[in-house]
Amino acid sequence: MRRFLRSILWLPILLALVAFIAPSIWAQSPTPTPKASPSPGGVVRGYLFYSPFCPHCKKVISETLPAFKKKYGKQLEITLLDARDPSNYAFLLAIEEQAKVPPQYRGVPFLVIGHHILIGELDIKEHLEEVIEYYLQQGGVDYLIPPDAIKKIFAPPTPTPTPSGVKATPTPLPLIHIAYFYTTGCNECEQAYYDLEYLKSQYPTLRIHYFDVQKDAPLWEWLGEKNHIPANKRLTTPAVFIGDDYLLGRDVNYENLEALVKKYQAKGAEPFWENWDREEALNSILNRFRSLGPLTVALAGLVDGLNPCAFATLIFFISYLALTGRKGWEVLAVGAAFALGVFFTYLGIGFGFLKALQSIPSLQKLSKVIYALTAVLCFALAAGNISDFVKVRKGNPEKMSLRMPIRLRRVVNRIVRQSMQVRYLVPISLITGLLISLIEFTCTGQVYLPTIIFMMGVPEMRGKATLYLMEYNLLFILPLVLIFVGAFFGTSSGQLSKLLNRHMVTIKAATAFLFLCLGAWLVYAVLIQ
Structure with a gap:
């Protein structure tokens, strides 16, 4: 993946959003209003969102960043944020949303320095020096949000205490079961995985069932037949099935997934595929193989x-x-x-x-x-x-x-x-x-x-x-x-x-x-x- 985004307009919106969500936190902070301002001592500071399962992230962390750290020394400070952490991922989603990152360019490694975003190993390797030099000429740049404040601002919601101090017991909601099909090594599938895992932290009734399309192709075929999906689109990954709905390929993004979860939040969604007809699916595949x-x-x-x-x-x-x-x-x-x-x-x-x-x-x-x-x-x-x-x-x-x-x-x-x-x-x-x-x-x-x-x-x-x-x-x-x-x-x-x-x-x-x-x-x- 290669994309170099220079986006300045999205930053004030994001900062206004952060200030709105957590005024109390920022009131306690030494800097009352967060902004991308010159860093004391001319230091360039930023974040790298990564996943330990992402080979490109590993190369950036083990090879690219150390090389730049060696060159710039204390003038460069990059904080690593694990995208699997719900708070970090919420922060990443907020940046992606405000920067209007196209769905095809979402993913990790995702580097943010000041007003600049670099996505993907090649993008970071080719353009990081340019970004560092740009901000050094400006006297450095500070974090958009102090790293230790991210978890406080973007923490998952918790039940609101009642006046007596006892947590309110919410009305039990039915479970929402999702069938998710992926292919090993597929970038879109990895991104969908992060989206689903984050949704789990936001919606406790969500239950995700993971299926490798290489091993579970007959089940995908059965679901495709049941949902009248065209033959040429079957076995596509990533793919999500929930209730009477499904999402395929690039349509599997956070916005669409959350919309479906909200749709089924009140009535729930059963794991209807548990009693699927394997023989029927295999026959369908064999017919198309012929x-x-x-x-x-x-x-x-x-x-x-x-x-x-x-x-x-x-x-x-x-x-x-x-x-x-x-x-x-x-x-x-x-x-x-x-x-x-x-x-x-x-x-x-x-x-x-x-x-x-x-x-x-x-x-x-x-x-x-x-x-x-x-x-x-x-x-x-x-x-x-x-x-x-x-x-x-x-x-x-x-x-x-x-x-x-x-x-x-x-x-x-x-x-x-x-x-x-x-x-x-x-x-x-x-x-x-x-x-x-x-x-x-x-x-x-x-x-x-x-x-x-x-x-x-x-x-x-x-x-x-x-x-x-x-x-x-x-x-x-x-x-x-x-x-x-x-x-x-x-x-x-x-x-x-x-x-x-x-x-x-x-x-x-x-x-x-x-x-x-x-x-x-x-x-x-x-x-x-």
Whole structure:
């Protein structure tokens, strides 16, 4: 998350609010009216709201702040405020509300110095020095509120004593049960967690039931069916279900949550999901698994396996096998080793790319950008394949634009020639498949990576990403396996070359169609988010 807010207008409002809520506290304070004024001795003072479970907070606390503390010494004083503490969180909410921080930028680490707010590890790292220098030139800046006064001002409400000094017994209110679904590592989910925990401190009858969407997807599906939630929005996180209402994604914020809690405060909300129909939910998920998603992945893998880049290498490989006198079962053994090398290489690349995407801290926030950029790439590749389709139809396949560069093609051919000159051909073929796959990825990866983005965009497919990567890569090596089987039965490289040329138009048309479908779906994913 990266956002640099310079907000001056919100400060007087916040200070007026604080003065209104706790006049007695400020009457006892050495400074009767709180304000962001120059600090005695030219010290820059501020707060860092953090969570011990937030990796970005840990980096800021252990690396960024110590570096600035070392540089500025006693001129810098940052007080750490644990966002899990109800008083600290109430203070944070007040700042966010008055500064009108957009929902997508809420979260920790959250640094406040004077009139400036820095949100997120990158923002703090890149702009903290600028803020410190600004206030040092002003003679320093004091805390908006002394840290030891925060708990007094923003303490949770307590029952009001009766005139006799005995606490009034409030009328018992029914319990309000909330089902909250989260994903580990999701920033929005973490923010929703803090909101819910703070609400618990404000509304004692609130009971929150936490569900990991990876483990409790069937329950989410059942709730989605019960609430008539569109299929493309199911398994979204964060998600909250209470009574007959629900909130999804960015709608899960403090204001909306509190509004729902107030709605059910008098009548309560039962944990209606306790008797849910697991079988019904599983059937619903299975029915949607049988829809377009898996078919698209299978089609993408097969089309990628028929890619002219990969096909040309296979033809050269087969011709060199024949030239060196390899035939029969030796061809099958070499082919199996080569295919395994290709399979495991592409599977490894797929897992690596998938993990890289999943490790992005703000993946859900960036998803629109990622999908939009990938959609543009898909449409560009579709246009390139349509252009190649026209060139092949006109009898000019050598003019195709989407093909492996000649320099890389020569490297591949050299690897094939050298691999045929060794004694232990089968294990060397495994390594050859690995090396050639890495080189060819500049060409074949055009389909693979957008397909992984597609899988990440379909909620039902995220949890089964490993299976879909296996499916894709099995379909990818299927043409390769069939070619080696054909070579075993006597199919020559010349016949394979003719087969490729004969069906080049079809392959290009299918590839263009695939990219158009992926691009269209990604545009749809951007629009519905």
